[in-house]
Amino acid sequence: MGSFQSATHTRPESLDTRKSTLAAIIASGGRIPVAVLGATGVVGQRFLRRLAVHPFFEPVYLAASERSIGKRYRDACVWQLDGEPWAGLGDMTVVACDPGAAPAPIAFSALDTEPARLIEPAFAQAGAAVFSNASAFRMEHDVPLLIPEVNAAHLGILARQRAARGWKGAIVTNPNCTTVALAGALAPLERAFGIEAVMMTSMQAISGAGYPGVSAMDITGNVIPFIRNEEAKVEVESDKILGTLRGSGISSGLHAADFPVSATCTRVPVLEGHTITISLRLRGNPSIEEVAKAFETFVPDTAGLSLHSAPSRFLTLSDLPDRPQPRRDAEADGGMRIHVGRLRICPILGFKFVSMAHNTERGAAGASVLNAELALATGAI
Amino acid sequence: MGSFQSATHTRPESLDTRKSTLAAIIASGGRIPVAVLGATGVVGQRFLRRLAVHPFFEPVYLAASERSIGKRYRDACVWQLDGEPWAGLGDMTVVACDPGAAPAPIAFSALDTEPARLIEPAFAQAGAAVFSNASAFRMEHDVPLLIPEVNAAHLGILARQRAARGWKGAIVTNPNCTTVALAGALAPLERAFGIEAVMMTSMQAISGAGYPGVSAMDITGNVIPFIRNEEAKVEVESDKILGTLRGSGISSGLHAADFPVSATCTRVPVLEGHTITISLRLRGNPSIEEVAKAFETFVPDTAGLSLHSAPSRFLTLSDLPDRPQPRRDAEADGGMRIHVGRLRICPILGFKFVSMAHNTERGAAGASVLNAELALATGAI
């Protein structure tokens, strides 16, 4: 365990001190103590499964709501994942979602929206860098909504965030689990051509609703063509992600892309992996070969950074006629790859294709951890 | 049993003779002997379940392929449906798909496309009115592609069909199981406003692929974003259905509507009921209230005909936030209703909504039987 933690986990006084402390821990082969907020839920469990074997993060504080505090982790939740139950952390004691009870320099948040509104700023105020899967702050103008391969530069807004809010820490968010399969697939096309309009229908996995989440009585052998609040999120998040950071320091600003997105979100009887069908209009009338090439030659912003949780390929375009499929493809590359297939002409908007991504890894826990790795690698925290 | 059958099932010599013979059978409370071609498949079974209790059709010839001929029906197929196994017809002997072996004046076809190309014309040539669920002749310019409530007038093309092909009988087709959920929902809007463009994604039930059809290894907990040949069918059939019959008699012609349809077809782990998400552009800039009203006030072409297999309501627009759902709604009204819901604004094309229909009833067996009822009620056969 690194020196930071042995120093009783007090947080450093300044950003520069923190940076050098965290860098020193990693350089020495140690692990940075981290907190997981909302550790008992499905996404919290995925955070812990990742972090339990992470080379330079160590889950030290498992924080959850009132009724779990003081319990052993194994008694506080039903373990949902395969592999080692409770990620081998079953004997740890659950603490409160409070910066005093979980004094780590980095916190991963699997909180629901409402509790996140209060708890995440408290941690940021207390000096923690919060990497959040919650939707509470995603659309705030000074909070990065990050897909590291796509908009790594957006971390630059943190200077303004810290200045404006008086935080020593920070909040960095990842997109909604459906947005990531959309915006991840759009990024190469936005960069190569520019996007004018996007129509999409999602077929979302039940794990997206948490645990117990969807009743088996509702979804067995069924499609539920509605997911509360989901379409509105998808329709705004992509524009923010594919937008541009302008200016720098405290005068920087995030300028969203402005293409319209029309989303229909449905639930299907799939465990992991959100599948979305996409039709879109591009600028400049490219050929289908050019579109395919844009997918295949996309260079992620993270190229060269060797981030631990990054997939071997950010996005692959399949030439099999019936892929991607969630059950067969979602787990590839640790669940961190965007899978695109069935690229073809759309007689109305120009092109259509299918995108699929693992909703609780690429769309949740893995996304936040990758965000933290990017922030560390670039010195943003 | 009616007089027709007792007359050894020879077919009448002329259309007029036939019409009066069939009318007389019904008037006397008798039942018209009918053949089911492809009786052993999933759709064939649904035909038989309907016809076994039909007030004026009687399934007398159960026709199937070589390997079933001469077997008892119960030995020729695994019964797939609930209710009375083999529809109580398990002791009947399967005959060949040949007009000589199945000399009924009316034949219902559940054949696959390839065999249908040869067998259906043979029956029509021999004098039978063939009501077909196969795709083989759907797009022929002199073959009606019928949804009785939507384009009943298209039966008028039969005069030309008989003249051009020299048939005493006829072929009448019903749409692909996905098309019916699309075109059925579009009909009120085409009539009220005119349609300019339609984008759709289907989530189709496994029964649409017949039996054994889809492997459980492929679809359990999965989405397969591809169904061979399906998108092309959906993209052309709707325009034909929503087109117009012009002229009359042997100079009549079917003029297709000309709006583009962009289809993405997927398979989901649902037993019955194809769900489709639709976005579309309408002429004349209607309000959403006007669109809702168009759905609610649509008067089907079959109004007043009291067709036996018609649903109590052709189409219903739900105001529940999460309907229609295939498992819960598909069986309503004998599986013959079109279910529309989630009507809302689409920022790209104008409006979007969800449609759902029972694929092996409204989209197959029930559709053909209703076509036959319409043809009889209007004197078209």
Place this chain on the structure above:
Amino acid sequence: MGSFQSATHTRPESLDTRKSTLAAIIASGGRIPVAVLGATGVVGQRFLRRLAVHPFFEPVYLAASERSIGKRYRDACVWQLDGEPWAGLGDMTVVACDPGAAPAPIAFSALDTEPARLIEPAFAQAGAAVFSNASAFRMEHDVPLLIPEVNAAHLGILARQRAARGWKGAIVTNPNCTTVALAGALAPLERAFGIEAVMMTSMQAISGAGYPGVSAMDITGNVIPFIRNEEAKVEVESDKILGTLRGSGISSGLHAADFPVSATCTRVPVLEGHTITISLRLRGNPSIEEVAKAFETFVPDTAGLSLHSAPSRFLTLSDLPDRPQPRRDAEADGGMRIHVGRLRICPILGFKFVSMAHNTERGAAGASVLNAELALATGAI
């Protein structure tokens, strides 16, 4: 509506008065007003779907827990069943589970065990005949645990129940949803030979756990080999059902059968229909043909009574190699039939077979309604 209800639903003062009042309502073609306790749950909904079209029961009081009182029924619960939503009763107002708020002479109880302990006796005390699906009173020595076709005579214990408890009304229970598939199949064998030992494994449908009940995260593509408290219920209820009423009037007693039952209960991804595999040892060394004949020639206690909700056949023994199957067979005969198949030799106990029954009809709502019909037909209430 019958005269009873128009008399403001006060309950009759004596059993004899009640009997003649109820008989008069039915004789006049009227319907007896009934209450449904726990009307908002899955079983409550099944009660209402049956009662809404019942020839001589009319659901007049829809009673539920605190949070639903005063709401319209359509706002108080998500309708789970297919067919007419809320059984057409969506505009009725939910009342309290209190005899004063639901003053019907007959109450059907879909309550959970704990609330049933207090509420059912209150109704019985107030004069109502309570037909309960709850487990709270099933094993009480003066409460009949009824399968009408199997132990109709057990209604005789009501005389003792009324005397001992000072109730003007009564409580009559039906078995646990798994027990009914077991005891229903055992009844012909107990009667023909006598049973010495029974081993069983159940594969139970998710609807057995109510709504929201089982999380889709738990059961999708999975087997859960445990259902809390279920095995203990199954192991004692069969002996009571297959026992004997001895004596009469207030000195009558129910003497349970004494064969041991060893139960293993599991949950599988099936919507309706509990399947159980059974091995058992019989007295007297019968042949397998004799066992089959015992199933086929069983004469139910209800023979000749023409009870409205009774199946056309109480139990059928299939000779198909792979039946019964829950999805294909459970709905037969209104979900009220016991399906037995795969009868064969067990090298350890003698015989083995598979039994299956609809868990929320034969095992819940349908069972209680049939109990009430039996009680009326035999003058027990």
Place this chain on the structure above:
Amino acid sequence: MGSFQSATHTRPESLDTRKSTLAAIIASGGRIPVAVLGATGVVGQRFLRRLAVHPFFEPVYLAASERSIGKRYRDACVWQLDGEPWAGLGDMTVVACDPGAAPAPIAFSALDTEPARLIEPAFAQAGAAVFSNASAFRMEHDVPLLIPEVNAAHLGILARQRAARGWKGAIVTNPNCTTVALAGALAPLERAFGIEAVMMTSMQAISGAGYPGVSAMDITGNVIPFIRNEEAKVEVESDKILGTLRGSGISSGLHAADFPVSATCTRVPVLEGHTITISLRLRGNPSIEEVAKAFETFVPDTAGLSLHSAPSRFLTLSDLPDRPQPRRDAEADGGMRIHVGRLRICPILGFKFVSMAHNTERGAAGASVLNAELALATGAI
């Protein structure tokens, strides 16, 4: 690649030569060339996924039936598994199931029973050690039916097999996929106490039927209480596995255990993992604590051998109330662990519990590979 293969894959002339050649390959860090017979099926794919990354086996011959010969592997089958499609071997050319076309010293057989009857002896005759998942030779008196942890000594029968059949090679089989979950769990109890009688019901995964195997129309939301020929296999295989090798060399003999097994086999909508419920009678009246201890202290025959494909624990007894579960537990330890849980008293036979194992790894491909590793480690081939 090892020297054996570079020697054009001719097989060695004598057993001793082969042993030293294979040992030399492994000692030099090389890989022994192996053939997979039936490489295109579900089990064949699992063989290849294992062997592609195996430290000392190298899949060199992918053999399949007539219609695949000469095709690239990627064109010869639809890849069913997750991870790298075609195990990275998609460009290999499929060869015939013939010892001349696949001249490897070791062959793994995923053949169906009928082809296995002819093909496996041909390979054994030609000098190959065949590790077979087929049922064709399992019950032959001179063929080992092996679970390495349970009856490693049975390999001793090979001396007799070679002598009697005149084979230079050999056939070694692994049990049916259901048997392994049964016999694996019985082994500690047979060894500690002796078994008198076993009753079991299986709930088997769809992958057990291969691909396309079970139709989704049959199993979605259903239980099929019948699997052709399965119960008979399960009822005899366990006795053979738990039997004893007596004598040695060509006079050795396998003496089966003699307890009766009564099996009921069903199919449920699960992808991988057969779950079985077991009740059994033990000798000597042990306590439940003693039974639990027998599970927990069982020392597998492979202890100390460090076989590559062996699980970290052969068998674990869970104290969680609702485990094992196939979807959550089957993949543990590479799918090679036997999972036991719910140990409790059976009022009829003494004890009951639940066992679960991965049917296409522990019950098929993984089993055969482990058999080969054992045979090599012990010098049996």
